[in-house]
Amino acid sequence: MDAKQISNKKKNKKKKSFSHLLFMNLFGGKEKMTMLEEEDIQSPWQTVRSTFRDDKVAMTALITFLVILAIVLIGPLAIPIDLSFSETTQQNIAPGLDLMKLPQDLDGKVEQIAIGPTFSIGVSTDGKVYTWGKTKINKNTDLKDIPANMGKVVKVAAGFDHALALNEDGEIFAWGNNRQKQASIPVELIRGKKVVDIVAGYQNSAILTDDGCLYYVGNSTNNDFNEFHPYQGQLKKVVATSDTLMGLTSDGQVVHLGTQINSYTNIPQNMGNIVDIATTASTVATINDEGKVFVWGNLSSKGEGKIPDVKDKIVSLQGGRYHYTAVTETGEVVSWGSNYYKQSTIPKEVSESKISKVYTGFYQNYAITTEGKVLTWGLNGYPFGSDELGRDIFTRLLNGGRMSITIGAVAVIISTIIGVIVGGISGFSGGKVDMVLQRISEMVASLPFLPFAMILSALIGNSMTSRQRVVLIMIILGLLSWPGLQRLVRAQVLSVREQEYVVAAKSIGVKRRHIIFKHILPNVISVIIVSATLSFASSMLTEATLSYLGFGVQAPLPTWGNMLYGANNSIVIQNYWWRWVFASIVLSISVVSINSIGDGLRDAIDPKSQER
Structure with a gap:
C-alpha cells in the first residue's frame, strides 16, 4: 500500500469517526465524548435538545x-359535543360497553327481547329468562334477581326500572322497583282469565286478557290513563308512550286510552285497517294492511315523522325512545328518527342479512336473522360513564x-x-x-x-x-x-x-x-x-x-x-x-x-x- 492510499484511509477513518459521533449525539447515543468534542459538533440548542432527550x-x-x-x-x-343535550333515562350510568352484550346461552335461541333504558331482558326458546346490561336500579334493587320457579316463560316486558314475565300457564311475574306499585300484579282481577299481552312503561304496567280487557297498575299521576275508558272488551294490543297508553282494537282501529285531549288524540283519518302499532316516548306509529306507515303525536326535530321511502311492504314495527325500526316482507330493515347513538343507522351486516324479527327499545336494536343469529346496533354503553343529565x-x-x-x-x-x-x-x-x-x-x-x-x-x-x-x-x-x-x-x-x-x-x-x-x-x-x-x-x-x-x-x-x-x-x-x-x-x-x-x-x- 503506497503513501497516498494510507493517507486517504486515515482521512476516511477521521471522517467516519466524526460522522459517527454526530449521529450518536443527535439521536440519543450513549457513547461518551469529551467536552471539546461536544462543543465542536454541537450548537448550544443542540446541546439543550440532547440533554433534554436524555432526561427520561x-x-x-x-x-x-x-x-x-x-x-x-x-x-x-x-366526537363533537351537543351543549343542549340531556337524557333523563341515561342518568349516572356506570362505565362499560355492555348494554347489548347478549348472554352466550341465549345466542342462537332467542324467543323475544324487551329493552329498558340501560338493560335488556330476553327469553329463550326453552322459556328461560336472561338479563344483561346495567341492571342495578339502586342499592337494594337489581333486575338480575329474577324470580325463581317461573316455569316456561313465553313473553317478557321491560319498563323504566322494572320487568314483567308471562309464562305458558298465564301467570305473571314482576320484579324490580315497586315504589309506585308498578310491580304489584292485580291477581284477583285477572284470575280465571287468559293473559295475552303484558306492557311495562314508566312506573306502570298494563295487562291485556284474551277478552280484550285491560288492567292497569302503577303511577296514574304522570301517566294519562282512564280506567273507565269505553274500549274494554275490544282491545287486541296495547302500547305505552312516556305518559299515556294507546290501544289497537280487534277491528283494526287505534284508540287513546287516556282522559286528556292532546296530540295523541289527533289520530289520522282514513288510515284503513291497522295491523300493528308502536310508540316512541312522545309519538305513535301504525301500519295498515297495505304496509303504509302513519305517525303522529308530539313530533319534534328528532325525526320520528320523517318516514323513509320503502319499496317493499312493511309488516312489523318497533319503537325506541325517539326512533322507529321496521321490517319489510322481504326481510329488509329500515329505521328513522333520532340517530344520536347511531340507533337509526342500519349496519352493513344487517342490511346484507335476511331478518325475521327486530326488537327495538330506547337506544338499542336487536335483529334476528332467519338462521337465528342476533345482530345489534345502537347505544352499547359509555366508556367513562354518564353524568347527572345523561351526558x-x-x-x-x-x-x-x-x-x-x-x-x-x-x-x-x-x-x-x-x-x-x-x-x-x-x-x-x-x-x-x-x-x-x-x-x-x-x-x-x-x-x-x-x-x-x-x-x-x-x-x-x-x-x-x-x-x-x-x-x-x-x-x-x-x-x-x-x-x-x-x-x-x-x-x-x-x-x-x-x-x-x-x-x-x-x-x-x-x-x-x-x-x-x-x-x-x-x-x-x-x-x-x-x-x-x-x-x-x-x-x-x-x-x-x-x-x-x-x-x-x-x-x-x-x-x-x-x-x-x-x-x-x-x-x-x-x-x-x-x-x-x-x-x-x-x-x-x-x-x-x-x-x-x-x-x-x-x-x-x-x-x-x-x-x-
Whole structure:
C-alpha cells in the first residue's frame, strides 16, 4: 500500500469517526465524548435538545402530554359535543360497553327481547329468562334477581326500572322497583282469565286478557290513563308512550286510552285497517294492511315523522325512545328518527342479512336473522360513564380538555407578553422607570388572586354568555399572572445589559428597543421558556380551581374544572365515582407532565446542572 492510499484511509477513518459521533449525539447515543468534542459538533440548542432527550422523566412527560394534547384537539372533531343535550333515562350510568352484550346461552335461541333504558331482558326458546346490561336500579334493587320457579316463560316486558314475565300457564311475574306499585300484579282481577299481552312503561304496567280487557297498575299521576275508558272488551294490543297508553282494537282501529285531549288524540283519518302499532316516548306509529306507515303525536326535530321511502311492504314495527325500526316482507330493515347513538343507522351486516324479527327499545336494536343469529346496533354503553343529565363523560372530557388547555395556553401567552415587556424595559432602563414598573408589579402581585378573580367573575360574569365568560377567565388569568415572570426577566436583563455586545450596540447608536428585544431578550429566552411552561400548568390548575368553586367556566360548556364542580357532592362521590375520578386523573396527569417538562427544560438549559 503506497503513501497516498494510507493517507486517504486515515482521512476516511477521521471522517467516519466524526460522522459517527454526530449521529450518536443527535439521536440519543450513549457513547461518551469529551467536552471539546461536544462543543465542536454541537450548537448550544443542540446541546439543550440532547440533554433534554436524555432526561427520561422529562421525555416521558413530554410524550404523555403530547398524546393528551393530540386527543383533546383531534377528538372533538370526531366526537363533537351537543351543549343542549340531556337524557333523563341515561342518568349516572356506570362505565362499560355492555348494554347489548347478549348472554352466550341465549345466542342462537332467542324467543323475544324487551329493552329498558340501560338493560335488556330476553327469553329463550326453552322459556328461560336472561338479563344483561346495567341492571342495578339502586342499592337494594337489581333486575338480575329474577324470580325463581317461573316455569316456561313465553313473553317478557321491560319498563323504566322494572320487568314483567308471562309464562305458558298465564301467570305473571314482576320484579324490580315497586315504589309506585308498578310491580304489584292485580291477581284477583285477572284470575280465571287468559293473559295475552303484558306492557311495562314508566312506573306502570298494563295487562291485556284474551277478552280484550285491560288492567292497569302503577303511577296514574304522570301517566294519562282512564280506567273507565269505553274500549274494554275490544282491545287486541296495547302500547305505552312516556305518559299515556294507546290501544289497537280487534277491528283494526287505534284508540287513546287516556282522559286528556292532546296530540295523541289527533289520530289520522282514513288510515284503513291497522295491523300493528308502536310508540316512541312522545309519538305513535301504525301500519295498515297495505304496509303504509302513519305517525303522529308530539313530533319534534328528532325525526320520528320523517318516514323513509320503502319499496317493499312493511309488516312489523318497533319503537325506541325517539326512533322507529321496521321490517319489510322481504326481510329488509329500515329505521328513522333520532340517530344520536347511531340507533337509526342500519349496519352493513344487517342490511346484507335476511331478518325475521327486530326488537327495538330506547337506544338499542336487536335483529334476528332467519338462521337465528342476533345482530345489534345502537347505544352499547359509555366508556367513562354518564353524568347527572345523561351526558357522555368521555365526550365531555375530550371537549373539556380542549377548553382547559386553551384557557391555560392563552392566559400564559398574555402573561408572558406582559411580563417580558415590563421586565425587559424595567431591567434595561433602570432608574425611575424601573421603580415605577416595579411598584406596579408589586401592586398586581399583592392582589389576593383567587378572591379577586371570584369577585370579578361574580360581578361582571352574570351578564355574559358562557363563551364570553371563557374569554373573561383567560384575560383575568393573563393580567394577574405576569409579575413573577417580569421579575425573572428583569434580573436576567440586569446581568446581561453590561455585557460587551450590549455596550458595543449602544456605542454605534442602536435604538434602545432593538437592543432590548433583538440582543438582550434572545439571551434570556431560556428563562422565559421555563417560566412559561410552569405557568401553563399553574393556569390550568387555577382555571380548574375557579370552575370547581363555581366562578369559572359555566355549564353547559365543559372544562375539567367544572366537571369536578358538578361532582362536588357527597352522594356523587360515594355512589358515582366515575363522575370525578376520570376528570381528576386526566387533569393531574396533564399538570404533572407539564411541570416535569418545565423541570427538564430548566435542567437542560442551565449549564451548571449538566454533569460533565
